[in-house]
Amino acid sequence: MSEVKGKQSLRFAKTPFILNSASVVGKKEGEGPLGEYFDVIGNDDKFGCESWEEAESTLQKEAATLALGKRKWKRECFRSAHEMFIHPVS
Secondary structure, three states: OEEEEOOOEEEEOOOOOOOOOOOEEOHHHHHOOOHHHOOEEOOOOOOOOOOHHHHHHHHHHHHHHHHHHHOOOOHHHOOOHHHHOOOOOO
């Protein structure tokens, strides 16, 4: 379990580590020198969304889903978005 420290910080009972990663970027990033290393490159910077904020949320969800898929985990395996990044439900 984690402990809340202050208003926005967490202290983890166990040291967290990265199990996998994924990257989702817009068209401009995809055209750059690192383009071949991204998992998904969108056709437009808003990913079909009406606002930049909505697009950013879509990018984050897609990247999280891809990273989970690489580990063969499904989003349904987690009780909450917060827990998705801490530990899976067995």
